Amino acid sequence: MLSRDIYEIFTSFQGEGSLVGRRQIFVRFSGCPLNCFYCDTVDARIKNHSLPDTNPEKVISEIKALVTPDLHSVSFTGGEPLVSPNLLKKLASSCKKLDLACYLETAGIDASIFTEVVDFFDYAAIDLKLPNHRAVLGINAWKKLYHEELECIRIANRSGLHTIVKIVIVDDTTHHMLASICRDIAEYEIDLVLQPLTGSRKPSIELLFGLSEVAGSYLGKKVMVIPQVHRLYRDGTEKEFR
Numbered sequence: 001m002l003s004r005d006i007y008e009i010f011t012s013f014q015g016e017g018s019l020v021g022r023r024q025i026f027v028r029f030s031g032c033p034l035n036c037f038y039c040d041t042v043d044a045r046i047k048n049h050s051l052p053d054t055n056p057e058k059v060i061s062e063i064k065a066l067v068t069p070d071l072h073s074v075s076f077t078g079g080e081p082l083v084s085p086n087l088l089k090k091l092a093s094s095c096k097k098l099d100l101a102c103y104l105e106t107a108g109i110d111a112s113i114f115t116e117v118v119d120f121f122d123y124a125a126i127d128l129k130l131p132n133h134r135a136v137l138g139i140n141a142w143k144k145l146y147h148e149e150l151e152c153i154r155i156a157n158r159s160g161l162h163t164i165v166k167i168v169i170v171d172d173t174t175h176h177m178l179a180s181i182c183r184d185i186a187e188y189e190i191d192l193v194l195q196p197l198t199g200s201r202k203p204s205i206e207l208l209f210g211l212s213e214v215a216g217s218y219l220g221k222k223v224m225v226i227p228q229v230h231r232l233y234r235d236g237t238e239k240e241f242r
């Protein structure tokens with residue numbers, strides 16, 4: 001079977017969220033239906049840019065070749081892995097058989113697909129998109145996406161996954177918006193990571209203090225503020241293991 005669902009496979013350290021610094025093998029899927037203005041994987045959003053031949057057996061042998069003694073888990077990332085449910089299931093189940101822990105990085109676009117794959121995973125890092133991310137057009141589309149994301153968080157929790165919820169914080173993120181989301185997720189056992197954007201739309205430290213306190217009033221010590229750190233690992237050099 002010829003599959004064009006994978007953009008790249010490489011080894012690095014987890015660069016986001018509460019498991020930052022853990023050594024991982026990254027399997028980056030291509031394709032994503034969203035359009036966040038800050039997207040840092042624009043090339044992977046387009047299916048045509050995938051690796052030419054990534055049948056599951058070949059992907060698994062590449063994963064095996066990248067296993068190191070410090071390995072924490074295999075991260076299935078994107079793009080959006082949930083747009084390729086069959087390949088995702090096949091790869092994650094093969095990793096489980098090899099005793100490799102599986103970590104899913106997703107925007108939680110589809111809760112029924114998430115349900116199909118959840119049992120193969122140990123960790124789920126679920127992005128909650130805010131209206132100011134412009135992931136989708138219009139408030140109704142955002143509400144629909146938000147509903148799916150919340151369902152994914154609920155299912156991950158119920159299934160016993162270590163669940164990380166990430167929210168990208170921009171310079172115009174409001175206390176009110178964050179509070180209404182934190183109210184909805186307060187009941188779950190999660191790490192809530194507020195991820196400040198870097199660059200021209202970077203939030204001020206004062207805004208971060210305020211937002212962290214708002215989130216803390218619902219989630220207490222589950223709240224952390226961690227920027228993306230994976231850019232710092234490479235110092236501008238290309239990936240060695242494409």
Ligand SMILES: Nc1nc2[nH]cc(C(=O)O)c2c(=O)[nH]1
Pocket residue numbers: 012013014015016077105230
């Ligand atoms: N979450 C996350 N962690 C990462 N660590 C290294 C990355 C990379 O693209 O090099 C990466 C990435 O793209 N995403």
Ligand code: SF4
Pocket residue numbers: 032033034035036038039040041042045078079080107135
């Ligand atoms: S969900 Fe991720 S891959 Fe998709 S547009 Fe947003 S940042 Fe980019």
Ligand SMILES: [Mg+2]
Pocket residue numbers: 040041077078
């Ligand atoms: Mg990413």
